[in-house]
Amino acid sequence: MRRQIRVTRLLLWLPLLAFVAPGFASQAQTPRDSEEARDLKTFADRVQAYVKMQKNLEASLPPLKPTKDAAQIAEYQHALARKIADARRDARQGDIFTHEVTERFRKIIRKAFQGPEGRLARRTIQQDTPFKVIALRVNDVCPENIPLTTTPPTLLLKLPELPPELAYRFVGRDLTLKDIKAGLIVDLIPKAIP
């Protein structure tokens, strides 16, 4: 009899719990969400600052338009790379991929490489270049003579969107943030692929 009463009381509380619980849950998630939003905003701001600087430097060069002269394209790339490297001579790994941002990215990448979809992403990566160890540094020109590793398209759906001046590129296991026109490594996360 007592047990029946207890169950009945519990049932009476259930609608109230159902009403209140999501509120608590969302409150509990809020700090985590805001931390994530803050980290991603930090990343977006630093990316934006880089692009602004790159555009300013680019404006000091004669604009690169489609040309039949391949030498012009190479000269432009070298000139822009020199200017950027000079302007960012004090740049260090972690300037854009800050510690917190790096951890966020590692989490996203780890998740993207899990499960059946993750197996496909890993296959995409391994298809072209079985993880070669290449020592990379900020302001290095990406090696042009080795084949590009396709950035897994399902991962690109999960990573923060980049402006067209930059791209996420894997070299071996490292995730690089690459300046497309200059061919420079802007920042990197070593051993990003688990």
Add this chain to the structure above:
Amino acid sequence: MPAMRRSAFLSCVALAAISLSLCAQELTLPLKPDSVRFAAIGDMGNGNKVQFEVAGQMVAYRSKFPFEFVLMLGDDLIGGKEPIDYQNKFELPYKPLLDAGVKFYAVLGNHDISNERFYKLFNMNGQEYYTYKKSNVRFFALDSNYMTPQQLAWLEKELQNSGSDWKICYFHHPLYSSGATHGSATELRLLLEPLFVKYGVQVVFAGHEHVYERVKPQKGTYYFTEGASGELRKGNLRKTDLTAAGYDQDRSFMLVEIAGDELYFQTISRTGVTVDSGVIRRAAKIAGAASWPTVRPGLDGLPGRTVAKASGLGLPRAPTPTE
């Protein structure tokens, strides 16, 4: 001076290839009036003698089949990307075609760099992905190295707005392939195939695998891999359920003619021998629905190692969504 001597030597190679092949040539394309005529090459940019020989065949065939443009399926410049490489791996091999006004429309492969899009003779107009129209055919040139959400959204919008009868996509990594080295780009397929199905893309060209393969239609779309126009992995094509026809014994290139509702194709080896051919028929479009093509294979009994012979010689085949 050595560069000039090399170029003279390679030009002689190309000329020799042309003259030797004149007797081997056999054109299966119908040369219909006002048709859209083009060639397709992939993984060609190595600057080796074989690239010049394939280019020589293209020149020779052009005298019979005056194609107006060429789809470059990526790996346009393999290895070095210095100005001399643009010369040795593109301008010199295809000089007779360039001089004749043939336009090349490139996509980037995994051996290319992004700035090749600024090279005017690749006609990318500074874009990593782009679209253009020839008569009733709309081409979508994609960057499969870096398939961003932005590119996918762009593709969807362009496919949606394309009123063209034929929609042809091309990019470097094949969504379906029986190649032993890379195989199918299955992850990329997850994202692209639904768009191809939704908007009725009839034909897709890719490279990457250094062989030629025609894949059985998949969900109504025909897939060709032509990744052997310079590079070759001899014997690298495994026979799978996907394979409709294939060739992995020598370099090759494709010729394509689109006339009304029919797309004719002919794949030719470095020595000028036809290794595959056929016709794909575009079904009449029903309002609001994607239009599925049907295939009618052409020549059979191919020389060299033909992995899977085209069946039903000369007979129309019913469209099968997932053959």
